[in-house]
Amino acid sequence: MPETGHILGIEGTAWNLSAAVFGGDRIIALHSSPYRPPSGGIHPREAAQHHAGEMKAVISEVLKDPSSIEAVAFSQGPGLGPCLRTVATAARAIAFSLGVPLIGVNHCVAHVEIGRWACGCDDPIVLYASGANTQVLGYLGSRYRIFGETLDIGLGNGLDKFARSKGMTHPGGPHIEALAQKGEPIHLPYTVKGMDLAFSGLVSAAQESQAPLEDVCAGLQETAFSMCVEVTERALAHSGKDEVLLVGGVGANGRLQEMLTTMCGERGASFYVPERRVIGDNGAMIAYTGSLMLAAGQTLTPEESAVNPGYRSDEVVVGWRDAGADAAYARADVMGGGGARGAEAAVTPAGDDVIKRRLPKGYRTPPLDHRLISERTRAEARMIAAARAAGVRTPVIRDVTPDAIRMERIEGTLLKHLLTPEHVYDAGACVGRLHGAGIVHGDLTTSNIIISEGVPVFIDFGLSYRSDETESQGVDIHVLFQTLESTSRNAECLKEEFVRGYATTFSGATDVILRVDEIRQRGRYL
Template sequence: MAPGPITVLGLEGSANKVGAGLVRDGQVLSNPRRTFVPPPGQGFLPGQTARHHRGCVLALLQEALQEAGLDPSQVDCVAYTKGPGMGAPLVTVAVVARTLAQLWNKPLLGVNHCVGHIEMGRLITGAQNPTVLYVSGGNTQVIAYSEHRYRIFGETIDIAVGNCLDRFARVLKISNDPSPGYNIEQMAKKGRQLVELPYTVKGMDVSFSGILSHIEETLFAMLVEITERAMAHCGSREALVVGGVGCNMRLQEMMGIMCAERGAQLFATDERFCIDNGAMIAQAGWEMFRTGQVTQLEDSWITQRYRTDEVEVTWRD
């Protein structure tokens, strides 16, 4: 491990966004990203998304270094998203990370995507030990830290909330630019009637597949309910919303009301840090690297299924 300040490059590419970010001891130095935007009515396919990432990633790397005012000799570690995510995009970014680590003679670190979101949220908001609602295109989980693991208290039992919103947008041919969820949110602001929908909470888990024909308010109410239940179980006074869906202002508003009623505090970030980005991978990599973790080259594979609670959280008491 390098003495003094530690600078980590993070590369993210688990879904339709590819990013390169540089973090030094809690300071985000740069965080550019690009988004693959398919036509309305279509989702992003793995092969198309991977080609997009291959076409962007080297320019993003150069942009990140230039914005941070650094050269490769000043980078201490290269971190990349190991998973979860889409196979082809993950492989694209992992190959770049492995190549850079060997060219620059730097340690390599495979980072759990979900843990990256949590550590970025903790860094930006200052939340100390929050109950985490992680909501994105591929993941929906309620998480709390205990004994060197991020424990999953509840999750979706079918599709993720972001995927539900995306599929709804495809049915209605709502634009994917800048994202389906953002455009649904803007349309919902103009709504005048709340339609009753299936509300499926099973203990600490939720099911969204039966709601595809309607959408948003009911989804968020279900998420708020299971987050509140986890907070009660943990005696938590902090809630943190992370993931791409976490920048939805209505979800933040509903979570804020719940927290206020409990005498708790809500922490959330905007689209710069909620949506997939390289800096979140760099930040999680920084936490891992400073506690002695590295990924050997022969172990630098990717996995589409990499659960949050599989990670040993060596950097927290």
């Protein structure tokens, strides 16, 4: 008798057309036909034409027993519009001919789910690094929430752009990795904004560098990957989770895997990365996620099956996971008498004060690590004093060394454990005072605000800087809003209260909040 209960999955969001059959908790068949442009990058129309021409052959390789197929799943987005439409058309036709349900799968969520299945992890912080997407994700309340993401281009696209400028063929990542192993990393721009990232300045600087190509490739990898690992560690520290999962095509890079392994080892977390055949874009991830969605009753009618090139991972209702599996926050009082360790530093008691010492990071090269520690320690001391002058309560600085600050001990509870409308409103008013004084916090999360005697106290100014620009202020608040969305079921109400408080102390509040919405839109498929 033929096996039953199998799901056919078709992936074709960009350059790789792939199909698979999943069933019985295993990948029955998997076959791919990548589009490789003769020169330059991916042209959406040409990639779609490739997919259309190869569709029959790819499907035939995996669909040996049509009678066993219970549903057809396809990548509904995000991705390149022409490619998505080609795949969706094929999926509709096959589902109709077989008389089975149609399932539209979010490409990003599929990466996460195949990773969880392949590695056996439960509730990880996910670093999703692919061509067009770079995100840090965590699960909360039936959705994958975005802790941080690229504000301009995806990491893989950035690497490909650099590679093309140096005459390398697509995809550029493997060429860069091979050259980097022969070079010494050069200094390049490092842009982390809270848990968000920006790669365009880094790539442009690498393109313009006159250093030997091997050294530029090494610098590009070390800088970009250190940024990704840093924001992953921030999400790990903020959420209290103890697993990290790496997915997406860039995740095949050995150096990135090594850096995440080191970071997780330093934090006592478990690190997972799926095997190469399922870490990049592939039909198995669509088929497997389709099987989860079918069991949860999440199927589509043909009228509902339009593709969505900007389909965000946090828009998907994850009906196949326990909605109660919220983030397990570690309730450490970072400024209290017992001391604690955050993403960047350890805080230890020293009489009536505390000493915050930035910790060396084994995943970063020593020159980069020393530079960041020194720069951030000096910046934090300066900006804490500036924030106090602007009327925002901060710890009083007692002493500063190249890697540590001795400061007043603040007894209280982190805002992330006291997410009441009143406290968030007060925090908004304080941020308004900061922005009014031309201060951008740079790491505005609920882990960096302590409620002490009912008053918000702002800490951790290591990423702060001076700016009166609406863009910079918008990114500041965007970081906070992402934190609220990724950790609270009441995020919309809390954001409204923050805005109310913000507007009471900052005359430019309306323009900044409008910019926050624009910044959020940029996080869609780029």
